[in-house]
Amino acid sequence: MADQLYLENIDEFVTDQNKIVTYKWLSYTLGVHVNQAKQMLYDYVERKRKENSGAQLHVTYLVSGSLIQNGHSCHKVAVVREDKLEAVKSKLAVTASIHVYSIQKAMLKDSGPLFNTDYDILKSNLQNCSKFSAIQCAAAVPRSPAESSSSSKKFEQSHLHMSSETQANNELTTNGHGPPASKQVSQQPKGIMGMFASKAAAKTQETNKEAKTEAKEVINASSAGNKAPGKGNMMSNFFGKAAMNKLKVNLDSEQAVKEEKIVEQPTVSVTEPKLATPAGLKKSSKKAEPVKVLQKEKKRGKRVALSDDETKETENMKKKRRRIKLPESDSSEDEVFPDSPGAYEAESPSPPPPPSPPLEPVPKTEPEPPSAKSSSGENKRKRKRVLKSKTYVDGEGCIVTEKVYESESCTDSEEELKMKTSSVHRPPAMTVKKEPKEERKGPKKGTAALGKANRQVSITGFFQRK
């Protein structure tokens, strides 16, 4: 009878309380070993399905096995929804294990709630988190505080050492254990936000990535196996570990797709023989490199849009899929956000050349933004030659404002107005320190003057749009 009690418990959790019951949560709640919890869940699912009582259950499974990808074999672990289970299983060469991961009434759109479910119960059981776990190691004993402080110092030293070697990749040095995920995410919002404003941000990101991978190539040649700095080499971080066959990508699929893009670029594959990037791809990619780079430059906008689109799709279609996924072919360039407010509809299909984002903080006096901005365009209707003032710092450290004719999208004028850094009335600065103050004063005057000029342009632009 006690055996049947757990079924009632699970039933209560799932049906009455509408909870997500993961095997880990269940093992802590009922105080049973995880394998027993998995078995309980399986049993419950089977019985419910037999009864066919009508209450719909959604089940997720954890699938792991080996996968032959591009000639390399890797170990894949994935949490998949029931409807994707067969597809994933068929792709694995050898299925090492399948078990029920969670049961819930609701159809989850992504894997976030699964993590949420486990978070609190784990936190409350932090001291004995391995009590019911099947992963045991007799040698794993908590350190004494003295030991832990000395080891952390060593870690820092080695980290500094590595980071000095990889300085060329300034932003995203990782030593294989660092938090690549968070850094990825911080780059990602820029891309998506940039898509709303213009394609510019996406372009910059892409150029950043390319620059990084090229720099990486040089660095990697000299660095040891384990060090794999830079965002693009996150896969190599995992490969560089002792268990080299394990490919456990602990990232969102977005990051996986982004990695894939970088991996495809031939520069990365050259010096990292252990990468999953195959030999075949290396050879073909070397030849195709110049063509690819060109194509990539053209398609950058589409790619980022598509990758974001894909990643949203993949996020929604599967849960926590932990593997590298090759990006799908750019078959159809759908609008990424079909139902978003009309103002942004026009932007996704157009692949503009690489400018820097106009939304960057206003007080910047680099010469690039004004010229680049003018050619970007979400609402590109017509290009006009407009007198613009360009501001830059000349050799003596003075801020110089020049008036130049440039082609500009006439409908963009109002937006550009806000973001313009140049000011017609700004006097040249004597010191660098004075810049921020003057810029603050400057734009106010400048925008007022420019506003009048540009407003006329936009009015005519409105009529010409037809």
Place this chain on the structure above:
Amino acid sequence: MTTLTRQDLNFGQGREAGPAGPGAGASGLAGFLERTTGLCPPAVVADVLCEFLEVAVHLILYVREVYPVGIFQKRKKYNVPVQMSCHPELNQYIQDTLHCVKPLLEKNDVEKVVVVILDKEHRPVEKFVFEITQPPLLSISSDSLLSHVEQLLRAFILKISVCDAVLDHNPPGCTFTVLVHTREAATRNMEKIQVIKV
């Protein structure tokens, strides 16, 4: 000591049958957010509440598919992943709305905040109700206070994520709006303030 505790989280019995008639409120996510006034200033409480409401609104929009999922992005809040929109106008709208609610929260004038999902004909099809009440004083140490609050808010997030188990699919082309129900004198006071400012 300000305490945020969750007394009860009820899920309704599901929607009324048939297409939404006028005012067919449907199942509510009735969350009781309670707070005590104490050492923690009301401004902090209002901040926490507004932050939470922002996250909750975004999550509701994601889960109920009011907007296409493409505009959402995984972010972290209360140490768990949540989906937030990246659309600047939408974000601005939500922020502005909650900005207006904040002074009411500080003065404890808010009875409940309701997120209503409307169909194409602007008839409500769903309501998510956040009730805000004043509970009796509880004693919780300040150390564990924040983590306790976080835990409760995480539970809210989790509940919102699984709410589609008890809700039917919405018709396409839905929009949403945020209603704030205040206690009696609040609106009059607000009008007074507005008049004075002008």
